Amino acid sequence: MLGLGADRLRADMNRLLAFLFHQGVLDEQFLQLQQLQDESSPNFVSEVVNIYFHESEKLLRNLRGLVLEREFSDYKKMGIHLNQLIGSSSSIGAKRLTNICVAFRAASDQNNPTACLRALELLEHEYCYLKNKLHEFFQIEQQRVMAAGVRYPIQN
């Protein structure tokens, strides 16, 4: 009966993934990362995603500082941070967040402070959502691994 809990958790993971795909939050690049996970690198996805969170939070803090600057907004710097964020977000398959960043970048290219502020708010909101959902995903994955009594995720 050991497998039963693991199967149910696996179904939960799949359901969550399907939901996130349906919402457009994630795209196939996330699946590509899953495919790269194996016995030799069993925690690859969560490791990369955790690095992503760490790096992104730095960028978000910088962006917030730049957008909220009263006197003179350094749009060029904003663009540089956004390029970094766009790159890493698309590399992990965070489609919706990537798109928000692209729109943000357009606003900063136009030197539009109102649009930048709005984009920042959207971005921060999306980031929180993404982080929560991915944490949930990895939590279920951990539980499933323990329930299945194996040391590494099973390749499909």
Add this chain to the structure above:
Amino acid sequence: MGLAPESQFHVLAVDDNLIDRKVIERLLKTSSYQVTTVDSAGKALEFLGLLEDDHINPNPPPVSPNNHQEVEVNLIITDYCMPGMTGYDLLKKIKESSSLRNIPVVIMSSENVPSRINRCLEEGAEEFFLKPVSLSDVNKLKPHMMKTKDKNHQNPENQEASKQPEEQPTQQEVQKQQQQQSNNNKRKTMEAEDLSPDRTRPRLNGLTVV
């Protein structure tokens, strides 16, 4: 798939983005390549042992022209947009170097700019991958590495019947093939056609979880 007895291929990956470095490293390791990652073009040149002298002096000493190079690199894959020296600059430096010009170079970029792509190909890049890079992209690297290995070691052509059904193409043939291939090919052709959305990526309705 077993490794050929001669050796593993060694790829040098250059990208200023940490996430991208992690992903490309994993992609390459999954494909059984040895990988070294660096975060700038400058560090790449350092790693390749390309000193200023090498560039100024077009005629290397007759004895061991590769004495500057400490490790063998079979392919360089680099991001285009990097602060300071870009991937394009790196490509040029490598092609200008007598000791390094035979190493195949592949460029990656998150932006689909046909003029940029053409410029890189004209400068001697073997491939241009749009990010995010996938396994199907990495599968295209082997023929380029095999070509160089054969040239260096004069081995008979390795007939590996797996992901690459085509024979080792020349650069012109590669460009022709690009125009013919429509599936999972993110490279832009000279005519800068629209990308085919068709990729051999897992479909959403077949979602599985590892």
